[in-house]
Amino acid sequence: MSNTIFGIDLGTNNIKIFNQSDKKILNEKNVIAIINKNQLFAYGDAAYEMHEKAPGNILVTFPVHFGVIADYKNMQILLIEFLKKASKTKLKNAEFIIAVPTDITEVEKKAFHDIVKSCGIKCKDVLIAEKPVADAIGIGLDIKSATGTLVVDMGADTTEISVLSLGGIVLSQLIHLGGNKLDESVISYIKKTHGIDIGKKTACALKETIGSAIKLDEPETMVAYGRDIVTGLPIEITIDSDLVYEAIKENLNSIVNNIKIILERTPPELSADIINHGVYLTGGGSLIKNIDVLLEQELKIKVNTCETPSESVVKGLMQMATDSKYRPLAYTMKVKIYN
Structure with missing residues (x-):
């Protein structure tokens, strides 16, 4: 196992990178500012400060849209800069594990894998992890057990609703609402x-x-x-x-209705587990005041929240990378392990 391991969560609004060597999380805006069409002017939080304020010769963009990489070139530039910032050591022979949404195409998933491989780092390996799985591990759940778990990750552009059991995803739905x-x-x-x-x-x-x-x-x-x-x-x-x-109640009701649809499709035995343990709410969108109260009122099920919901995925990635119990849940794009 490599001494240098990075967990990467490429979100629409924020990029989170966990460096195993110093146990720190870099959490910055996933934004890039390009001047004169091809020169890097700023990135991260500094670029976000320019958003909606920049003159015509500075283009401020978000390379990730609706959970997938929409601007490959600029995302590559951003990732290289962020990795340099997150690590004080050499990146050569480092190992990476990157989170991807479940409900996207294999081509879109491969883009996450390739963006690390094409950074010129000469990394040891790049592993892929399903986002809901990493999410659940990051908030301290033992998803290897035969217990049904419902995780709702409210992001910037998407909300992913997933039922997990025995280390795998039983049901998952990605809605374009965040x-x-x-x-x-x-x-x-x-x-x-x-x-x-x-x-x-x-x-x-x-x-x-x-x-x-x-x-x-x-x-x-x-x-x-x-x-x-x-x-x-x-x-x-x-x-x-x-x-x-x-202004926001209709959109929140839409999220609630989609959770209900997943619950209706969940097998009875797993539904019993969800009723007993509740729904687990993560993602930056879950920081809206009283969102847990709304879900409890509408679903009639306990809702569990966590301290740093926007960082639960990247924390889960590091456990998957370093803990032999969860290691098999990550896979390469060449050979995918199905549970």
């Missing part, structure tokens, strides 16, 4: 009700600061800035949590 869609709903709702156009960062801040999955007894408020669509002038407005709730 935190970014909620932000867009906030933007549209404020434009419709107040005639004010706000930016994506402002919408995200509103969602994260005063947003709630259920209506609050005592609404919270936040000052936001935008542009009046009638006069075209900058304007300041106070937004309350009820407005944000109204």
Whole structure:
């Protein structure tokens, strides 16, 4: 086994890299800023600061969309820079394990494998892991047992709903609905009700600061800035949590309905386990206030949350890479091991 092992979770909004040698997680925005069409200007958190603020000669982009690599070239540049930042040692002969969504094509999965192989690192090996499996391991579940587990990973562009048992995935559904869609709903709702156009960062801040999955007894408020669509002038407005709730409730109900569909398709014996142990909620989208309360009300099942839901996948990857119990759950693209 290599002394240097990296776990990589390429998310739409954030990239997470776990370096086994120093036990640290690099968690930065998965964004790149290119100047004059072909020169790297900034990446990560620094590039995100330029998002929606950059002049015409600086292009700020997110290389991953809906859980898959959409911009291979820029993702490759980003990955090389992030790996250099995450490691103080040489990357040669390092071993990598990278998470991929379950419900994507083999070609899309191979792109995750190839992006590491093509970085010019001369790595020892690149292993693939199913994201829901890594997710469950990262939050401390023993998925090798014959116990049914339901994991809901709410990401930026997607939500992955998976039932696991005996180290494998029994059912899984990837829906194109996540935190970014909620932000867009906030933007549209404020434009419709107040005639004010706000930016994506402002919408995200509103969602994260005063947003709630259920209506609050005592609404919270936040000052936001935008542009009046009638006069075209900058304007300041106070937004309350009820407005944000109204903007995002339909999307959250859609996620709930998709979880119900998976539960309806789950075999009875596994359903009994899920009822006993509850639903496990992870992903950055699960940080929305009271999302666990909403799910418990709608599903009538206990909902379990974790401290750092956005990092559960990358933590699971490292256990899969270093623990012989979970090692067989990762595979190469040449020979895939099915349970």
